[in-house]
Amino acid sequence: MGGLLPRATPWEHLQLSASLRGLEDWQARAEHLLKRFELADVADRVTAGFSHGMGRRMSVVLAGLHRPPVLLLDEPFDGVDPLGVEATFELVEDLAAAGSAVLVSTHQLDLATQVARDAVVLRGGAVVGRCTTEELVGREGARRYRELLGS
Numbered sequence: 001m002g003g004l005l006p007r008a009t010p011w012e013h014l015q016l017s018a019s020l021r022g023l024e025d026w027q028a029r030a031e032h033l034l035k036r037f038e039l040a041d042v043a044d045r046v047t048a049g050f051s052h053g054m055g056r057r058m059s060v061v062l063a064g065l066h067r068p069p070v071l072l073l074d075e076p077f078d079g080v081d082p083l084g085v086e087a088t089f090e091l092v093e094d095l096a097a098a099g100s101a102v103l104v105s106t107h108q109l110d111l112a113t114q115v116a117r118d119a120v121v122l123r124g125g126a127v128v129g130r131c132t133t134e135e136l137v138g139r140e141g142a143r144r145y146r147e148l149l150g151s
Contacts, residue, residue, distance in 0.1 A: 006048035052079040121148045
């Protein structure tokens with residue numbers, strides 16, 4: 001599930017990630033992210049029993065722990081509840097405000113338009129259009145999206 005080790009707990013995943021990246025003083029940020037993503041209560045439970053959405057949320061926590069200069073999130077909203085979606089929005093906003101480049105790949109147009117400023121539309125792995133996410137909002141945005149896809 002998203003690269004998580006099934007016999008490790010969220011806290012162990014965070015410890016490993018911090019160790020591999022040579023992070024110091026990471027514990028407070030880890031605790032904050034676990035709370036933000038509503039995973040603090042299960043921080044000492046192995047991830048093998050996690051739902052798909054919980055695993056997605058944990059993967060986003062791990063991706064953002066070290067405040068990367070470039071963050072790539074592939075389908076971060078898949079199977080995630082509204083609170084997890086909101087937490088992901090907040091993390092993306094925080095990292096972008098701190099200067100990170102954030103790329104979000106998703107099939108969920110309504111969420112893409114909320115989380116990003118700019119959109120690159122792909123079809124069959126090829127770029128078929130670029131626009132602002134504002135151009136993809138509402139009924140007119142859906143029409144524009146279909147137009148870009150050539151359907």
